Amino acid sequence: MIRLNSFIAKTGLCSRRKADILISQGKIKLNDNIITQLGVKIEPLIDKVEYKGKILRLKTKNSYILLNKPKGYITTTKDERGRKTVLDLLEPAMRKRRLFPVGRLDKDTEGLLILTDDGELANKLMHPSGKIEKKYEVALDKPFKKDDSSKLTKGITDEGELLKAKSVKILGEKKVEVVLIEGKKREIKRIFRAIEYKTQEIKRIKYAFLTLEGLKKSEYRELSINELKGLKTL
Numbered sequence: 001m002i003r004l005n006s007f008i009a010k011t012g013l014c015s016r017r018k019a020d021i022l023i024s025q026g027k028i029k030l031n032d033n034i035i036t037q038l039g040v041k042i043e044p045l046i047d048k049v050e051y052k053g054k055i056l057r058l059k060t061k062n063s064y065i066l067l068n069k070p071k072g073y074i075t076t077t078k079d080e081r082g083r084k085t086v087l088d089l090l091e092p093a094m095r096k097r098r099l100f101p102v103g104r105l106d107k108d109t110e111g112l113l114i115l116t117d118d119g120e121l122a123n124k125l126m127h128p129s130g131k132i133e134k135k136y137e138v139a140l141d142k143p144f145k146k147d148d149s150s151k152l153t154k155g156i157t158d159e160g161e162l163l164k165a166k167s168v169k170i171l172g173e174k175k176v177e178v179v180l181i182e183g184k185k186r187e188i189k190r191i192f193r194a195i196e197y198k199t200q201e202i203k204r205i206k207y208a209f210l211t212l213e214g215l216k217k218s219e220y221r222e223l224s225i226n227e228l229k230g231l232k233t234l
Helices: 004-010 016-024 119-126 148-154 187-193 225-232
Strands: 028-030 049-051 064-069 109-116 134-140 156-158 161-163 167-172 175-180 199-207 220-222
Touching (some): 004 016, 004 049, 004 119, 016 119, 109 119, 119 225, 134 187, 148 156, 148 167, 156 187, 175 187
Parallel strands (some): 109 199
Antiparallel strands (some): 028 049, 064 220, 134 175, 156 161, 167 175
């Protein structure tokens, strides 16, 4: 017996967190009945789980993609306004695998992005308790003051949230390297805006131990077995 949200994640439909949302919204059927109660356990080989009329089944093999995202693409699987998404960068055969992004990068932010259909791993990587480091290169609108580094590492409150960098390294007069742990919404832009800088360019160059080495913009590759093992043991 496993939890319904875990089963849904293992089918590759979405993460466990998103599965809980679908369940609470009454979008999941269990044995032909709509279910909204969280925490329900099922027998995967006996019970029938449906989403939008389609029976969900456990995947026997998942896909794990490392993408060098360029600017101009939305980090989602589809967009109601018809804008280009990161899935548009994939070959047609790859798009059929029902991949979804792990976390988000803004439309005008580029760099390292993981795509997968493994909801369990995605949930693990996105959860704040994992404290996974994400490294960014940031170009600013004016010279960065050395004294401002401590402001970022001590933490800044913005819109009721504490934004805090783990480390800050000055790369040039108007360029810095920032390491974040939680990766809150638009965190890079917000943390610099709070100390009166505007971000001109943002690029994620590292996620945990993964880098963009060998990948040009818009290119992608599948993770190696060792890389996958490394992510699962974070």
